[in-house]
Amino acid sequence: MRAGKLFIVATPIGNLEDITIRALKILREVSFIACEDTRHTIKLLNKYKIKKRLISYYQPKEEKKIPYILSLLEKGENGALVSDAGTPGISDPGYKLIVRALEKNIEVVPIPGPTALITGLCASGLPTDRFLFIGFPPRKKSALDKLLDSLKEEKGTLIFYQSAKRLSSFLERLYQILGNREIVIARELTKIHEEFLRGRIEDITLNLKDKILKGEIVVLVKGKKEK
Numbered sequence: 110m111r112a113g114k115l116f117i118v119a120t121p122i123g124n125l126e127d128i129t130i131r132a133l134k135i136l137r138e139v140s141f142i143a144c145e146d147t148r149h150t151i152k153l154l155n156k157y158k159i160k161k162r163l164i165s166y167y168q169p170k171e172e173k174k175i176p177y178i179l180s181l182l183e184k185g186e187n188g189a190l191v192s193d194a195g196t197p198g199i200s201d202p203g204y205k206l207i208v209r210a211l212e213k214n215i216e217v218v219p220i221p222g223p224t225a226l227i228t229g230l231c232a233s234g235l236p237t238d239r240f241l242f243i244g245f246p247p248r249k250k251s252a253l254d255k256l257l258d259s260l261k262e263e264k265g266t267l268i269f270y271q272s273a274k275r276l277s278s279f280l281e282r283l284y285q286i287l288g289n290r291e292i293v294i295a296r297e298l299t300k301i302h303e304e305f306l307r308g309r310i311e312d313i314t315l316n317l318k319d320k321i322l323k324g325e326i327v328v329l330v331k332g333k334k335e336k
């Protein structure tokens with residue numbers, strides 16, 4: 110029997126209209142959808158009147174769910190993997206399942222769409238020709254400092270995911286280790302309160318002094334200046 114295909118389907122990062130025609134077609138056609146939080150994915154499926162069997166697949170339970178998902182694919186069922194937002198596997202579950210599916214010669218098919226890092230980068234005004242995506246930086250100061258130290262010489266734009274809660278301490282470490290670089294804070298992308306803050310770390314920190322930023326954030330840092 111021919112194995113089914115595993116479709117890696119990108120979904121919106123805020124605005125529910127940011128989904129491709131092909132993604133909707135695949136979500137309608139597959140026999141199951143593996144998703145992080147069924148309550149979250151249901152909102153998207155309801156908007157597009159899609160009714161589908163959902164299998165929860167989230168980080169702490171990744172290993173446990175893989176054999177079951179693979180068994181369905183091996184039986185010939187086609188399945189989709191989605192995450193709560195954006196592209197699965199990008200600071201989200203997916204990598205482990207994809208590796209195991211490939212080991213079993215199951216075809217893995219990408220269905221491209223939004224991801225916060227590219228959405229933030231493309232409108233940031235920082236160089237897009239070369240960039241390095243870091244994802245969520247370590248929370249511990251010593252590990253964060255070590256990471257930032259290793260990035261000092263990087264010439265490409267650095268892209269981080271960060272929570273609003275940790276933003277100010279993160280900016281402080283950036284300033285201490287990389288200097289007063291140009292940065293962009295891209296917040297609530299594709300949503301009503303979408304906002305881009307552009308400037309040097311010092312100025313942005315000053316502007317944010319009495320404000321508490323809310324929501325989801327991408328921090329982009331200009332790479333080291335060419336001599």
Ligand code: SAM
Nearest residue numbers: 122195196199224225270271297298325326327
């Ligand atoms: N898989 C997602 C992607 O493709 O971008 C990322 C998931 S990760 C768990 C969530 C983080 O992505 C947030 O903490 C934030 O840093 C960033 N993010 C997601 N949606 C965003 C948005 N609408 N605006 C700004 N940042 C966002």
